[in-house]
Amino acid sequence: MTQSQPDLERVDSSEGHHDHEGTRRMRPVHVVWAASATAVLIGLVAVRAFTAENLDAGIPNPVQDLLTLSTSVLVESLPFIVLGIALSILVQVWIPETWLLRILPRNQWGRRAVISLFGMFLPVCECGNVPLARGLVRRGFTIPESMVFLVAAPILNPITIITTHQAFGFDDGILIARLLGGFAIANILGWLFSKHPEPMSLLSGRFAEQCRLDDGHSHSRNRREQTLDLFVRESSILMPALVIGALVAGSIQVIVPREVLVALGSDPLFSVLAMMALAFIISICANVDAFFILPFASTFLPGSIVAFLVFGPIVDIKMLALMRTTYTTRTLVQLTTVVGLLSLTLGLVVNYLA
Amino acid sequence: MQRWRGVVIIGTMAAITLWLAYSGQLVLYIHPRYILFTVIMSVIAVVLSVLAVTTRRDHDDEREGTPPRRRERMLGLTAAAIAGLFTLGMVVIPPATLSTATAEQREVNATASTNTADLEQASTADAEAIARFTVREWSSVLRQTSDLAFFDDKPATALLGFVTPDSDDPDNLFYVSRFVVTCCAVDAQPLGVPVYLPGWQSTLEPGAWIEVSGPFVSNPSRSSTQAIVIEPDSVEAVEQPREPYLF
16 A cells, blocks of 8 residues: 555645645545445445245255355354444554554563453454454554454353353353353463464564554545545455355354254263354354253253353354454464364363262 | 455445335344444434445546455455345345244244243233233243143143254144344344144145144153143244234
8 A cells, every 4th residue: 555645645735735636536536436425325225125025936945054154154244344444443453553552561471461351342252253253453452462352352242141141041151151261261272372473473474564564554544544444444455254154154054963063962972062163053142052052051051151161252163263364264273273172171170060 | 446446345234224114124134223323323324324425536537546456356356246236136125034944943932932031921910911921921831831621721822933844754744933033134033833734734824923822631642752732722824924023
């Protein structure tokens, strides 16, 4: 991006500070673009309304269900992605850099512990979290710290706590185990990755490149432009990943019979593994997953429910697709292994205690 | 174009989501409690998308930084193409409820309620309340008791659901079934009440929506594992309801 001086001037002038010819020519263009964008959207909705009435797609049941399930994952995640992008823009563009850094303790462990509580005032679920974590890295947080946030925030966040409480109350210690487990796993993971000699190599090539490009350029444009620019960039990276994740999650649900998993419900070890597998496959957001798992609570042991509620927000098909935009495959394999083992341990402990 | 694919996808999806909410079909995908939040966020996405296109600048289309490696580029293009196709599908393929394929795959009544309070409530309910029982109440009662006396003067009245064939005795037995959704279509759990009607396949299609009325009797079928079934007085074909799932 090589847009500093000429760009600034044009923005200023469009706001009326200067008044030379170039600016007057810009305005109708803006109107035309706004009008055509709106017209296209209205056109799409009109097509949608028409085809819903008049088109019988004649799609075979399993394929139709695959589409319905994938669309369900998408429609369920979409608002959280938008919220995540919006909060990410807020943190990167509108909140002064010093605010976030000032409240952090110097000590490494303390720093990570505070970061793992960021979700309390940035209530996003895991998919909205990816753009936010990317934003934190650009704001100068270390890469292990971004992971601590990525892992902890979907669990340690007010919406998740409320929905989990609505679903389970304090029964079997499920809520407490979820919160403490999420906190512990995030901090252990952050500590492990902080031992990495070259943290930059954890990032995917494309994102690392962007971070380098950002340095020194981001201040040269006004906030409105930065906001829209970030919206364009984040959505173009996240949306394809989200769709792929939703499609894979939908297909697997059509292919793998649910009974295979449910049959394992009462075994202390296999129930935990089965629930982790289920969490991995269904890929729904942490803010709502407590309701998802509620119907299974009667057939599954509490430890397996906890494993579902802790593992699911961190690692699932949709999340891996989203996280791949930011971290390398190698990093994700390590992350999945560590989180998987820790969730398994947590689930087993709860099963034997409860 | 590369730069704009995300805006196109997110703007289109948000607009379609708003249409779904407007036409009352968003409940095919998510629980009603999330509708307000989903609508608000979709409006924000639509507004941001339009603004982003509006402030579009000439050099926006220029490549940012060094070009990515070829393999990564192909991967990105493929992902974008699939995402684009799916978005197009959201625009043209009519929204649909989950079908019998999922009902059978998820095993009807695997998660029927075993809450004893439900059973107690059912045993003291008056005739009017019983006539309002849905598939949810009946499946819970049937799961917890096989005492025929319990069902004396408690017939099913205009019980609404779609037809799912029984896996053990598909010729004589089907379920009148509904999906119960606690979060979104992803967690839809099929519940059903068995109906004994030999040769039902000559008049009914699997997946068809019906209203069944009739008393509960001991199951005449030999190969089915159900103890108690409805012996229908009437089976009426009806339109799919606006809210096909139970919440």
